[in-house]
Amino acid sequence: MLIEAKNIRFGYSRAKPVLDGISLALETDERVALIGPSGCGKSTLAQIIAGYLKPWSGEVLLDGKAIPRKGFNPVQLIYQHPEKAVNPRWKLGKTLTEAWTPDREFLEEAEISPEWLDRYPAELSGGEIQRFCIARSLAPQTRFLIADEISTMLDVITQAQIWELILKQAERRNLGLLVITHNPELAERICTRVLKFEE
Numbered sequence: 001m002l003i004e005a006k007n008i009r010f011g012y013s014r015a016k017p018v019l020d021g022i023s024l025a026l027e028t029d030e031r032v033a034l035i036g037p038s039g040c041g042k043s044t045l046a047q048i049i050a051g052y053l054k055p056w057s058g059e060v061l062l063d064g065k066a067i068p069r070k071g072f073n074p075v076q077l078i079y080q081h082p083e084k085a086v087n088p089r090w091k092l093g094k095t096l097t098e099a100w101t102p103d104r105e106f107l108e109e110a111e112i113s114p115e116w117l118d119r120y121p122a123e124l125s126g127g128e129i130q131r132f133c134i135a136r137s138l139a140p141q142t143r144f145l146i147a148d149e150i151s152t153m154l155d156v157i158t159q160a161q162i163w164e165l166i167l168k169q170a171e172r173r174n175l176g177l178l179v180i181t182h183n184p185e186l187a188e189r190i191c192t193r194v195l196k197f198e199e
Contacts (some may be wrong), residue, residue, distance in 0.1 A: 001028040001063055001145055003075065003176065010041075010059035017059040018044050018055070024195070028143055031170065033187030036197030042180045043080075045197075046146045049178070050077035059163035059193050062143075072099065080149035082129040086121045086138075092132055093117030100139035110135040110165055127158040134162060138169055144176040153181070163190060 005024045011017035018041040021158050026032050034042050047053040049060055060067060065077060067075065079085050081112065086095050096102070108112065112135050121129055124133060137145060147166065151159040170177045180189055187194045 001143055001177070002026070003049065003067075004057050004061045004064075005045065005063065005067050008048055008055045008060075010043065010044060010048060010053065010055045012056075019048075020054070021058075023058075024049075026144065026176045026178055027178040028174050030193060031167075033179045033181060033182055033191035033194045034197050036123050036162075038182070040197050042197050043148050046077055046148050046178070046180055050075050052077065053071055059170050069147040070187055072139060072141045074141055074143040075146065076139075076144070077138050077146045077148060078134055078150050080132075082126065082133040082150075083121060085133050086129065091118055091120055092124075094191060096132070099136050100141075102135065102138075110138075111161070116145070119167055127154050127162075130154065130158075131140065131162060131165070134165060137144055142173075142175065144178065145170065146178045146180070148180045149182070151186075177186075 003026050005022065006021045007018055008019050020047060022047070036042055048055050051067060061072065067073070071102045086092070100160055110131065112132060115176065116124060116128065116132060124132070145166065151162055154162065166177070169175065179187060179191055
């Protein structure tokens with residue numbers, strides 16, 4: 001399976017586009033890193049690929065066809081700040097089952113405590129919320145994961161645990177993985193291909 005962003009042009013002001021004719025392709029057996037300075041448009045491109053932003057021009061295709069945006073999206077975006085991805089008024093169990101209902105074995109492997117599901121997001125730490133958001137993104141329908149600086153704010157041990165979970169699932173399920181990062185060492189260590197995004 002192949003996802004393609006073709007000739008993407010987008011900006012937050014008509015005076016200056018953030019992305020101007022950007023193209024990128026990712027297959028389901030690839031782990032691709034996108035590295036570059038802050039403000040160069042990496043996160044904007046991620047949101048366009050995942051369907052959260054509509055480009056001025058260009059298109060995002062899945063095996064040559066437009067990605068269906070109704071129902072569960074096969075392209076899942078994991079944010080740097082996981083609190084953006086959860087409703088603070090919902091208990092986590094409701095947020096999770098809105099996407100899918102994992103079995104106990106998966107929750108144990110992802111180190112998601114059953115007690116978390118009866119709590120609100122504010123009752124968990126940043127690392128716990130990020131682990132929850134990753135688990136939520138790994139529904140059976142998922143084919144591509146976009147990880148946008150997901151471990152930057154976490155301690156070293158939590159970072160290692162989170163990447164172990166993602167890489168294990170990506171390999172087991174043949175998921176495509178787009179890793180957005182400022183860290184070239186991380187990119188080289190976990191990815192099969194590295195793209196440099198210039199301003």
